Amino acid sequence: MPRKTPTAMFGAAAVAMMLVAGPAQADGEYGILMKTLANPFWGAMGQGVEDGAKEAGVDYFMQAVESDQAAESQLNVCNTMLQRNPVAMITAAISSTNLLPCLKSAQDAGIKIVDLDGNLDPAILEAEGIDITFRIGSDNVLAGAQGAEFMVSQLGADATGPVLVIEGLSGNITGQMRAEGFAERLGELAPGLEIVASLPGDWDRGKAANITNDILTRNPDLVGIFAANDGMALGAVESVFAAGKGGEVVIIGVDGNSDAVKSIQDGRLTASVAQLPYLVGKQAVETVKMAVEGEEVEESIIVPTLVLTKDVMDAGTEPLLEYVK
Amino acid sequence: MSLLAVTGIRKSFGPVDVLHGVDFKVDAGEVVGLVGDNGAGKSTLMKIVTGMYSADAGDVALEGESILGKTPGERRALGVEMIYQDLALARQQDVAANIFLGREPVRTLMGMKFVDRLTMKRQAQAMIDRLGAKLPAINRPVGSFSGGQQQSVAIARALTFNPKIVIMDEPTAALAVREVQGVLDLIRQLREEGIGVILISHRLNDVLSATDRIVVLHHGRAAANLTTAETNMAEVVSAIVGGSDMVEAAAHEARA
Amino acid sequence: MASTEPRVKLPARGLWSRVQARSIEQLHIRLESLVVLIALAMLMAILSPFFLSVSNFLNILLATSTIGVLAIAATFVLSSGGLDLSLGSVLGLSGVVGAAVAVKLGAPMPIAVLATIGAGALAGLVNGLIITRAYVPAFIVTLGMLGIARGLALIISDGRVIYGLPQAMVYLGQGRPFGIPMPVIIFIVTAIVMHVVLAYTRYGRHTLAIGDNENAARTAGINVDFHRLTLYTLSGALAGLAGLLFATRINSGDPTAGITYELTAITAAIIGGTNLFGGRGSILGTMIGALIMGVLQNGLNLLAVQSYYQQMAIGAVLILAVFIDQFQVRKESRV
Numbered sequence: 001m002p003r004k005t006p007t008a009m010f011g012a013a014a015v016a017m018m019l020v021a022g023p024a025q026a027d028g029e030y031g032i033l034m035k036t037l038a039n040p041f042w043g044a045m046g047q048g049v050e051d052g053a054k055e056a057g058v059d060y061f062m063q064a065v066e067s068d069q070a071a072e073s074q075l076n077v078c079n080t081m082l083q084r085n086p087v088a089m090i091t092a093a094i095s096s097t098n099l100l101p102c103l104k105s106a107q108d109a110g111i112k113i114v115d116l117d118g119n120l121d122p123a124i125l126e127a128e129g130i131d132i133t134f135r136i137g138s139d140n141v142l143a144g145a146q147g148a149e150f151m152v153s154q155l156g157a158d159a160t161g162p163v164l165v166i167e168g169l170s171g172n173i174t175g176q177m178r179a180e181g182f183a184e185r186l187g188e189l190a191p192g193l194e195i196v197a198s199l200p201g202d203w204d205r206g207k208a209a210n211i212t213n214d215i216l217t218r219n220p221d222l223v224g225i226f227a228a229n230d231g232m233a234l235g236a237v238e239s240v241f242a243a244g245k246g247g248e249v250v251i252i253g254v255d256g257n258s259d260a261v262k263s264i265q266d267g268r269l270t271a272s273v274a275q276l277p278y279l280v281g282k283q284a285v286e287t288v289k290m291a292v293e294g295e296e297v298e299e300s301i302i303v304p305t306l307v308l309t310k311d312v313m314d315a316g317t318e319p320l321l322e323y324v325k
Numbered sequence: 326m327s328l329l330a331v332t333g334i335r336k337s338f339g340p341v342d343v344l345h346g347v348d349f350k351v352d353a354g355e356v357v358g359l360v361g362d363n364g365a366g367k368s369t370l371m372k373i374v375t376g377m378y379s380a381d382a383g384d385v386a387l388e389g390e391s392i393l394g395k396t397p398g399e400r401r402a403l404g405v406e407m408i409y410q411d412l413a414l415a416r417q418q419d420v421a422a423n424i425f426l427g428r429e430p431v432r433t434l435m436g437m438k439f440v441d442r443l444t445m446k447r448q449a450q451a452m453i454d455r456l457g458a459k460l461p462a463i464n465r466p467v468g469s470f471s472g473g474q475q476q477s478v479a480i481a482r483a484l485t486f487n488p489k490i491v492i493m494d495e496p497t498a499a500l501a502v503r504e505v506q507g508v509l510d511l512i513r514q515l516r517e518e519g520i521g522v523i524l525i526s527h528r529l530n531d532v533l534s535a536t537d538r539i540v541v542l543h544h545g546r547a548a549a550n551l552t553t554a555e556t557n558m559a560e561v562v563s564a565i566v567g568g569s570d571m572v573e574a575a576a577h578e579a580r581a
Numbered sequence: 582m583a584s585t586e587p588r589v590k591l592p593a594r595g596l597w598s599r600v601q602a603r604s605i606e607q608l609h610i611r612l613e614s615l616v617v618l619i620a621l622a623m624l625m626a627i628l629s630p631f632f633l634s635v636s637n638f639l640n641i642l643l644a645t646s647t648i649g650v651l652a653i654a655a656t657f658v659l660s661s662g663g664l665d666l667s668l669g670s671v672l673g674l675s676g677v678v679g680a681a682v683a684v685k686l687g688a689p690m691p692i693a694v695l696a697t698i699g700a701g702a703l704a705g706l707v708n709g710l711i712i713t714r715a716y717v718p719a720f721i722v723t724l725g726m727l728g729i730a731r732g733l734a735l736i737i738s739d740g741r742v743i744y745g746l747p748q749a750m751v752y753l754g755q756g757r758p759f760g761i762p763m764p765v766i767i768f769i770v771t772a773i774v775m776h777v778v779l780a781y782t783r784y785g786r787h788t789l790a791i792g793d794n795e796n797a798a799r800t801a802g803i804n805v806d807f808h809r810l811t812l813y814t815l816s817g818a819l820a821g822l823a824g825l826l827f828a829t830r831i832n833s834g835d836p837t838a839g840i841t842y843e844l845t846a847i848t849a850a851i852i853g854g855t856n857l858f859g860g861r862g863s864i865l866g867t868m869i870g871a872l873i874m875g876v877l878q879n880g881l882n883l884l885a886v887q888s889y890y891q892q893m894a895i896g897a898v899l900i901l902a903v904f905i906d907q908f909q910v911r912k913e914s915r916v
Contacts, residue, residue, distance in 0.1 A: 071831070079643065171836045375800070398803070412794055417791060418860070427798070427801030
């Protein structure tokens, strides 16, 4: 008898749990699945979602995972969220494929799917037979291109000299799109500006600082740096100023986060292509509400990006500045 | 033909010569004491016999056949057992697992071999009973036992597979007086069963009372081969220290 | 009567102690961890109306399957006194190799599956060869492999997700025969087989003995070096299997898959009662450990608790599990 007890206990508990019927209903809830809230960009987007939901008067529950690399963990959280039977799932997928099975189940359950920040690949969605309600976000290729345009506006179309590109995490699509957008447009506008290195900074400020140091050693005449996010751009700023080249190198980041804004105001970072994540989050909720209520919505909503510079901020006339958090 | 014959064994570790040509024999039913100062090469010699070390030169033969080319496991299977000073027990495993370590009985089920726990437990219990050892429970980790109890497990392991020769490395060093007597009785019992025993010990009184013959290792050679009945403490001590200071050393040993 | 079991009587210390001793002896699990798992499940059931359902239970098992397979590997290596820090990276590498073989080379499904598991086994074999032949500590070798395998995965995939596995392969990750997700079936079958291997075969018992006292295992005639070599190879192969589950679940080889998974796998093994320094471990125990983490995460997700708190909760459970374990071991050695 005693030796059977643990098995018996477990069995009884399992049976008891199986007997309980399916999940309860929670009508009208929006499930919002972020990557992580542990950086200002995603924090601002989360804030936008929250404010948007309050204004629109809808119920929502938001989840995020521990880091923006926890791809499988995000899939598991996504599956768990479906247990609450939301009417819509607003998802910021960590990779273009990690949430696919969950999104399929959501579609089968008649849940509306929103691609927050444009991380899903339309071709893959089509291959998988997943119909999303809409995608919303900034165009990362365009953000990179805007960075290139601004750099050329500073240096001149006939400028020559070496340029450094600091990519995101190896294998991350967002960083790749920004870096590619930048490189492509730079080649078109100013062929004399040569990208001498394009290296992954892994979204890491310290790593970006090291890369900048190394390249400055090799190319002391560096004229421009484009980093795929602000954190890395700020790392590059530190190295450039430490090397006594402050003001000589055009440094551009992407995101427009508060650290970057401060650095631009201090005259250190040259510019940041601001993504307005707050606006993305807010508009996402507003648009989902329209879709849930049966209105037609656009399939792809591009929230504009804004090149933040000291001049733009000092003038204060740009309407989008309101959404820079 | 001797049960165990060690001839001309040489061994060095890098520049350090530990054994230079040791000859050594044990007959069936004979108890041989192996004594010598620290560093004389006793442990190295025994590890060459069990196969833990390889020899640079020389031969080890069991019943006339060389076993030098065999692994430690194969030598155990042929009947060479050793009880190590540190007992070499897996402390988190139970009594049966330790006794049968490396030679667990198996049962074949659907083409797969599974360890036969029942047989192991039964035989382990039988051996513990035969030794008259008192253990709190046979299915507990041996690490929870006292030193003497752990020693019983190590001895049981050496005797379970009908050994031909048993090497005991300092079996009495960590024991209480009453337990020492038990080990000496066990040695006599093994002799009666025709098993060869090699007893390594610093306690010369034990060696003199339990052995038939005493081999003294000195500077990596078998310096003396004494018949226990015809020798005494002074002679053994003299051989251990190499002839000099014999009186003083013997006196010291007598005091100890 | 006197000859059978005179001294084998379990100490009469009440029902709980006896059940405890039996569960360790018969099932090789610590009862405390099972009680914690059930209590945790009951707590979650009370707190969240969404917890108690068949589909949510399958969700928990599905969420546990990849890390569970990895934790089996961790249990084998840890209980032999070893360490494999490359598990997560090898998982990522295997998935990428499998996806590359299937998508870029267009190989049929069985070949691609073999390539996935084989890539893991090969990485494990390299680990094992360096550890047992060159005597470099396992910590160092597998830490090195952590970097090498990850780098190799990024090189093979050119840093991009390799998408679009053949349907037959995707079935392994997304199929649901009888409504049960395939990864769950693969995970449970693997766990049962490996439990039997560790608990009831000579190979498994020798694994524990080596982790307990390597010297004793050597003197007992066990070929310790060869055994370790096979263990690291097995560990790599299981990481490859986990990589297969991961890749087929998301229909792609992701070079960043499995980052820091080795730590999660080791955590599951230790919560389940595996000794970090070797000599003790069981797959059933590890499964309970992995499920404790799975239930905790699932429940907190259903309650919409922020992920930061989840990490804290799992950290606390780990420390608590080892504390209870130490307490037990000390109690036992006072007999």
